[in-house]
Amino acid sequence: MSDANLAEKFNVLTEVEAQLMEQCIVYCGVDEAGAGPLCGDVVAAAVILDPNNPIAALNDSKKLSEKKREALFPEIKEKALSYCIARASAEEIDSINILQARMLAMTRAVRGLKLHGLKQLPEYALIDGNRLPELDMPGTAIVKGDALVAAISAASILAKVQRDHEMVALDGKYPGYGLAKHKGYPTKAHIEALEKLGPCEIYRKTFGPVKRLLADS
Numbered sequence: 001m002s003d004a005n006l007a008e009k010f011n012v013l014t015e016v017e018a019q020l021m022e023q024c025i026v027y028c029g030v031d032e033a034g035a036g037p038l039c040g041d042v043v044a045a046a047v048i049l050d051p052n053n054p055i056a057a058l059n060d061s062k063k064l065s066e067k068k069r070e071a072l073f074p075e076i077k078e079k080a081l082s083y084c085i086a087r088a089s090a091e092e093i094d095s096i097n098i099l100q101a102r103m104l105a106m107t108r109a110v111r112g113l114k115l116h117g118l119k120q121l122p123e124y125a126l127i128d129g130n131r132l133p134e135l136d137m138p139g140t141a142i143v144k145g146d147a148l149v150a151a152i153s154a155a156s157i158l159a160k161v162q163r164d165h166e167m168v169a170l171d172g173k174y175p176g177y178g179l180a181k182h183k184g185y186p187t188k189a190h191i192e193a194l195e196k197l198g199p200c201e202i203y204r205k206t207f208g209p210v211k212r213l214l215a216d217s
Contacts, residue, residue, distance in 0.1 A: 028125050
């Protein structure tokens, strides 16, 4: 199949991805999830898709139902040439701020593809957003890339579902906050539970609602 046909087959919408395909450069898509919640890690994923084993219905994870994300999660892991899921902890978020923690998590995800000796190594990274994390390879940041580049869409789904699973697990460890339902986002119910129970160790102490409660305690 020609490069042009490949681009058409995978509905390539960005010039940089088309150029990478044309030059036969192996690239990974990178995205993160969990910047807005009041607790838990920020999780990132890097994915190299297999052009000979396409995955239907990839899209920005926020545009997919939870049921669809859950169905795609194992399919992406099975069909991708390589993937890595990484994170930055709540403690790191408090130490270096959420923006830098997001970048750190994405850096770890990309480096993880190489460090863990996975099946396929990337030569280029396509990052969702308008900033590049620290990389040891060339990369391009693409605004709304999670809706434009299939590999970034896949990364967004892995990061989102992985983090959601972790919040469900934390709900069992820290009952009463409703983490399994709101996944740590500052909903009204979450704020009310937080005010009643107070922040526990998984909370991001520099985030407004948590910071105010700690200051008042």
